[in-house]
Amino acid sequence: MRILVAGDLTLEPQVAGHADAMFDVLCDPALYAYEDEPPASREWLRTRFAKLETRQSADGREQWLNWVVRMPPGDLIGFVQATVHRDGSAAVAYVLGSAYWGRGLARQATAAMIDELVERYRVDRLFAVAVRRNLRSTRLLKRLGFALAPPELQVAHGIPPEEVLMIRAARPEREPAV
Numbered sequence: 286m287r288i289l290v291a292g293d294l295t296l297e298p299q300v301a302g303h304a305d306a307m308f309d310v311l312c313d314p315a316l317y318a319y320e321d322e323p324p325a326s327r328e329w330l331r332t333r334f335a336k337l338e339t340r341q342s343a344d345g346r347e348q349w350l351n352w353v354v355r356m357p358p359g360d361l362i363g364f365v366q367a368t369v370h371r372d373g374s375a376a377v378a379y380v381l382g383s384a385y386w387g388r389g390l391a392r393q394a395t396a397a398m399i400d401e402l403v404e405r406y407r408v409d410r411l412f413a414v415a416v417r418r419n420l421r422s423t424r425l426l427k428r429l430g431f432a433l434a435p436p437e438l439q440v441a442h443g444i445p446p447e448e449v450l451m452i453r454a455a456r457p458e459r460e461p462a463v
Contacts (some may be wrong), residue, residue, distance in 0.1 A: 286340065286350060287377045287405075294390065296352035299364060300338055304331035315383035319416040322427065336396035348372055348406070354381065354394045362387045363389065365398040373409040375402050379425075391425055411453045414444060415428040426451045 287305045289296035299302075317323065319460075324330040335350050348369040356362050371377075377398065381391045402408040408429030415422040415432060418459045431451035 286352070288403055289352065289397045291393045293357055294394055294397070295355040296365065296394060296397055297355060299334055299351035301335040303361060304334045304379045307329050307334075307364065308355060310361055310363055311380070311381045313382050313384075315362065316380060319419045319422075328329070350398075350406070352394075352398060356385070356388070356390070363394070365394050365404055367398060367406075367408075367409075369406050369408060372405060374412060375406070375410075376410040376412045376414070377402075378413065386421065392428055395425070395429055399455075409455045411455060412442075413451045413452065414448050417447055417449050423449060423451070424455075429436075429453065 286298040286309060288298070299307075304411045305327055308324060308330050311330070312323045314323075324333070332353075337349050340349050341347060342349065349366070351366040352366060353361050354363045354365060362385045363379065365379045368378070377395065379391050379395045379398075381394070383392075399411065402411070411431070412434075413426050415426060418421075431453040434450040434452045438452070439450045442450055
């Protein structure tokens with residue numbers, strides 16, 4: 286993995302050393318309006334980040350690519366991540382602290398990650414899952430070129446009705462393979 290630059294943002298490969306600063310970002314209650322919960326402790330997050338530093342699943346079938354997002358003057362504001370599968374697909378996700386919402390920063394960081402996935406990791410199609418009621422997230426995905434997956438693909442991937450599966454070809458001028 287390498288450092289990515291997206292305008293004023295810097296995306297750094299996530300390591301355990303980022304856990305303390307990211308713990309503060311990830312304890313923002315606004316992040317959990319639709320799903321999940323904050324990390325249990327700084328130590329738990331440090332252990333989780335150390336595991337992700339392997340950059341691959343235990344069976345070696347997936348690459349785990351995680352970047353923290355840094356904004357001048359150097360504050361960490363969130364992360365972007367991708368799980369790259371052997372079939373050339375990648376599942377992407379992103380989290381930015383609520384103080385940074387509505388400024389185009391999530392789009393900027395996620396677009397930089399997608400460019401890296403396409404160019405360096407040869408990803409040819411992308412997936413993302415969002416809570417259906419989380420309109421902020423689904424709008425972001427649409428701005429990034431994602432579209433709602435057909436219902437049969439949602440079912441095939443085991444996505445529950447309260448969530449949506451969104452797909453995108455790596456190069457949006459092509460239709461994603463279903």
